Amino acid sequence: MTISDLQDATGDIAAEQAYVTSLYARLDGLRAVTGERLAEVLRGSGAGGTQQARSERDAAYTVYSDRLAALNAAEQGLCFGRLDLVDGGRRYIGRIGLSADADELDDDAEPPLMDWRAPAARPFYLATAAAPEGVRRRRHIRTADRRVTGLDDEVLDLAAVDPDAHTDLTGEAVLLAALGASRTGRMRDIVTTIQAEQDRVIRSSAAGVLVVQGGPGTGKTAVALHRAAYLLYTHREQLSQRGVLIVGPNTTFLRYVGHVLPSLGETGALLATIGELYPGVPATRAEPAATAGLKGRADMADVVAAAVADRQWVPEEALDVVLATGDELTLDRATCLAIRERARRNPLPHNEVRPIVARLVVDALADQVAERIGADVLSTEEMIGSSAVADILAQLGEDVDPVVDGNLLDEGDREEIRRELRDDPGVREALDRLWPRLTPRRLLSDLYASEERLAAAAPHLSDAERALLHREPDNTWSPADVPLLDEAAELLGEDDRAVRMRLALAEREERERVEFAEGALEVALGSRSIDLEDEEDPEVLMAHDLLDASRLAERHVEGEGLTVAQRAARDRRWAFGHVIVDEAQELSPMAWRLLMRRCPSRSMTLVGDVAQTGALAGSSSWERTLAPFVAARWRLAELTVNYRTPAEVMAVAADVLAALDPPGEPPRSVRDTDGEPWSLRLDAEDLAAAVPGLAARESDAVPDGRVGVLVPAARRAEFGGVDTDLESQVVVLTVEEAKGLEFDSVLVVAPDEIVAESPRGLNDLYVALTRTTRRLGVVHSGELSEPLRRLVPLTSSSHQAPALAGAVAGAGTMAR
Numbered sequence: 011m012t013i014s015d016l017q018d019a020t021g022d023i024a025a026e027q028a029y030v031t032s033l034y035a036r037l038d039g040l041r042a043v044t045g046e047r048l049a050e051v052l053r054g055s056g057a058g059g060t061q062q063a064r065s066e067r068d069a070a071y072t073v074y075s076d077r078l079a080a081l082n083a084a085e086q087g088l089c090f091g092r093l094d095l096v097d098g099g100r101r102y103i104g105r106i107g108l109s110a111d112a113d114e115l116d117d118d119a120e121p122p123l124m125d126w127r128a129p130a131a132r133p134f135y136l137a138t139a140a141a142p143e144g145v146r147r148r149r150h151i152r153t154a155d156r157r158v159t160g161l162d163d164e165v166l167d168l169a170a171v172d173p174d175a176h177t178d179l180t181g182e183a184v185l186l187a188a189l190g191a192s193r194t195g196r197m198r199d200i201v202t203t204i205q206a207e208q209d210r211v212i213r214s215s216a217a218g219v220l221v222v223q224g225g226p227g228t229g230k231t232a233v234a235l236h237r238a239a240y241l242l243y244t245h246r247e248q249l250s251q252r253g254v255l256i257v258g259p260n261t262t263f264l265r266y267v268g269h270v271l272p273s274l275g276e277t278g279a280l281l282a283t284i285g286e287l288y289p290g291v292p293a294t295r296a297e298p299a300a301t302a303g304l305k306g307r308a309d310m311a312d313v314v315a316a317a318v319a320d321r322q323w324v325p326e327e328a329l330d331v332v333l334a335t336g337d338e339l340t341l342d343r344a345t346c347l348a349i350r351e352r353a354r355r356n357p358l359p360h361n362e363v364r365p366i367v368a369r370l371v372v373d374a375l376a377d378q379v380a381e382r383i384g385a386d387v388l389s390t391e392e393m394i395g396s397s398a399v400a401d402i403l404a405q406l407g408e409d410v411d412p413v414v415d416g417n418l419l420d421e422g423d424r425e426e427i428r429r430e431l432r433d434d435p436g437v438r439e440a441l442d443r444l445w446p447r448l449t450p451r452r453l454l455s456d457l458y459a460s461e462e463r464l465a466a467a468a469p470h471l472s473d474a475e476r477a478l479l480h481r482e483p484d485n486t487w488s489p490a491d492v493p494l495l496d497e498a499a500e501l502l503g504e505d506d507r508a509v510r511m512r513l514a515l516a517e518r519e520e521r522e523r524v525e526f527a528e529g530a531l532e533v534a535l536g537s538r539s540i541d542l543e544d545e546e547d548p549e550v551l552m553a554h555d556l557l558d559a560s561r562l563a564e565r566h567v568e569g570e571g572l573t574v575a576q577r578a579a580r581d582r583r584w585a586f587g588h589v590i591v592d593e594a595q596e597l598s599p600m601a602w603r604l605l606m607r608r609c610p611s612r613s614m615t616l617v618g619d620v621a622q623t624g625a626l627a628g629s630s631s632w633e634r635t636l637a638p639f640v641a642a643r644w645r646l647a648e649l650t651v652n653y654r655t656p657a658e659v660m661a662v663a664a665d666v667l668a669a670l671d672p673p674g675e676p677p678r679s680v681r682d683t684d685g686e687p688w689s690l691r692l693d694a695e696d697l698a699a700a701v702p703g704l705a706a707r708e709s710d711a712v713p714d715g716r717v718g719v720l721v722p723a724a725r726r727a728e729f730g731g732v733d734t735d736l737e738s739q740v741v742v743l744t745v746e747e748a749k750g751l752e753f754d755s756v757l758v759v760a761p762d763e764i765v766a767e768s769p770r771g772l773n774d775l776y777v778a779l780t781r782t783t784r785r786l787g788v789v790h791s792g793e794l795s796e797p798l799r800r801l802v803p804l805t806s807s808s809h810q811a812p813a814l815a816g817a818v819a820g821a822g823t824m825a826r
């Protein structure tokens with residue numbers, strides 16, 4: 011760089027600083043106005059008012075609080091880019107759009123700041139020298155708080171391109187700086203450095219099923235979250251009604267990614283694991299992988315259906331119905347079979363068919379009663395023992411011969427008999443045997459608890475498989491039970507009262523929270539008018555804090571006190587506007603059935619990597635997985651660049667990938683590592699004791715970063731409890747828990763045991779090796795397996811030996 015370049019750069023920074031400062035002034039102005047309007051809404055809320063007034067207030071509240079949340083989220087890195095156009099125009103790109111003055115954008119004018127999701131911002135991510143899209147220069151503006159700290163320019167001039175230095179990375183310097191930063195235990199947004207292949211996925215049409223296949227570290231999770239933000243921006247109207255569901259593999263992962271959407275100013279998505287998608291059931295029960303794998307299999311849908319059918323009972327010979335009077339009627343097998351056949355022809359769910367069965371049963375019994383009335387007036391009177399029957403008999407009159415057919419009874423008489431029968435506890439008892447009212451939980455716990463029921467519902471399973479399902483009822487549920495409960499709910503029919511009750515309760519709780527927060531706000535502000543322009547006013551800051559604390563600035567209230575995400579979370583039959591699934595390869599066929607029901611429009615984004623599948627019922631082919639639901643009507647996008655794992659580590663991982671069946675193509679790494687990935691062989695009995703020292707050594711090597719120690723699930727407890735706080739310096743996790751996460755340094759412990767632990771053990775090892783952004787070490791006892799031969803063994807003769815000896819001191823000696 012020459013001195014004049016330097017002066018230019020300094021001059022440019024000053025100029026950009028002036029511009030950025032003006033944008034922040036605009037942001038502050040908007041915040042003040044929005045805050046005032048919000049305060050007005052809250053001040054007008056005291057009396058409660060009519061339902062309509064409440065709804066309107068809720069709606070206004072949502073609009074302003076959403077906007078305030080988005081404005082607050084834009085504080086860091088408000089403006090991060092600038093495009094200089096060939097036609098002389100200039101466009102600034104930021105986290106949100108800012109218009110020149112009024113609230114509304116003037117369509118003709120170039121706004122002072124363009125939202126990154128707007129079509130006009132797209133060249134910032136896509137333009138290349140070869141396809142400049144009208145862009146002459148792309149500038150990345152780096153800021154810290156409100157200060158401009160640096161500029162990175164790319165001139166998109168084909169003539170200026172050095173063919174040897176050709177790279178397809180956009181904003182390479184800024185990208186590499188972002189990738190090189192230490193990890194914090196929380197995922198960050200990548201809005202400033204989205205790459206072209208990622209941008210194409212993010213902005214792909216919302217319609218239909220889009221599968222994003224990509225190796226480790228290719229940004230699938232980042233892309234999925236930015237796509238959610240993009241869709242919420244582009245289809246705001248529709249998606250604010252139906253909501254977006256984002257499904258992740260476990261709660262640790264959801265915590266890891268939980269901040270990305272709010273940092274992009276979007277809070278309208280529901281993040282959940284499959285295990286959280288059956289309202290009212292906390293699915294926390296642990297169970298063996300083999301059991302979960304079996305429960306996820308597609309044929310379990312037939313098992314659940316057969317379990318329901320099995321409860322539609324028919325007696326071997328006859329069912330005696332003892333009435334309240336003590337008299338007996340009989341439903342013979344043929345009658346019961348006929349009733350069941352008629353009932354089963356009805357397409358409604360089981361519980362909804364029960365009234366029909368009740369009617370058929372009562373009809374059959376009423377026929378018997380009518381016959382008996384004919385046969386023996388007196389005994390019938392005793393039998394029914396009611397004034398209604400006495401009336402009927404009185405109407406028959408003296409000159410009527412009682413020994414004739416039922417025609418003697420008119421329809422009114424028969425109805426009277428039926429009514430009596432319907433209310434008889436003995437008849438209800440019979441109905442409960444023939445066609446019991448069932449809840450999904452009841453059905454499943456009865457099924458699991460009974461070997462006979464399992465044999466009847468799952469005749470095709472082996473004894474050993476049925477034994478995996480068998481268990482005593484204790485009303486605890488595992489994540490793999492959730493799709494089965496959901497399946498059962500579909501077949502049984504939902505009890506709508508339960509849903510309404512859940513919603514009413516949730517609404518009341520929400521209202522109480524709102525009222526509490528409003529009360530607190532009133533107290534904080536007193537009766538004085540609110541001037542939010544004064545950022546320094548502690549009371550005003552307090553009001554902001556309270557709004558945050560009450561979390562009311564979130565999402566889209568539908569006028570009934572609950573946000574769309576909250577309503578959706580409580581309603582099993584909610585149909586989402588769009589569903590995004592991360593680590594989609596892990597989902598079982600049963601989980602897919604559940605998700606497809608939640609998304610009748612099939613507007614879905616599924617991101618994953620079939621080479622990383624760990625779950626037994628997970629998928630190894632997108633074709634096979636999706637065929638039952640959308641046939642071939644899905645489109646595939648591939649991500650090919652690995653932004654996480656350094657090339658040296660990826661070379662090790664690629665050998666494991668090659669050993670997988672089917673082997674895949676490893677993604678191309680954009681970064682190099684701090685050092686060679688290493689292995690250390692210890693005596694088996696020393697392994698556990700040595701790990702803390704080695705982890706501490708890694709922690710020293712990445713002072714601002716995080717260390718992930720990945721251990722065999724069976725030995726989890728040996729390596730330190732179940733602390734999965736990702737913000738700890740050192741986190742001990744199983745591979746399953748580490749799925750989707752990343753660390754500055756990764757220590758893989760006992761890889762042979764990780765491989766042996768599951769039929770997809772090599773996939774697990776592949777996942778483990780690719781969690782690191784910088785350093786990788788593998789600690790083992792015994793020979794290292796073939797695919798890991800590239801690791802550099804640390805031995806007592808290696809130059810690292812003294813440090814190592816210190817690290818493993820007290821834990822025995824290094825082997826060899």
Ligand SMILES: Nc1ncnc2c1ncn2[C@@H]1O[C@H](COP(=O)(O)OP(=O)(O)OP(=O)(O)O)[C@@H](O)[C@H]1O
Pocket residue numbers: 185188189198199200203204205208224225226227228229230231232233619622653654749750751752780
């Ligand atoms: N365009 C980008 N700019 C900056 N960082 C990026 C970009 N793309 C990806 N990254 C970073 O690379 C890392 C890997 O991304 P991400 O976790 O989304 O990958 P993934 O494909 O989901 O990985 P895996 O399948 O291994 O879980 C993250 O730290 C992410 O922030």
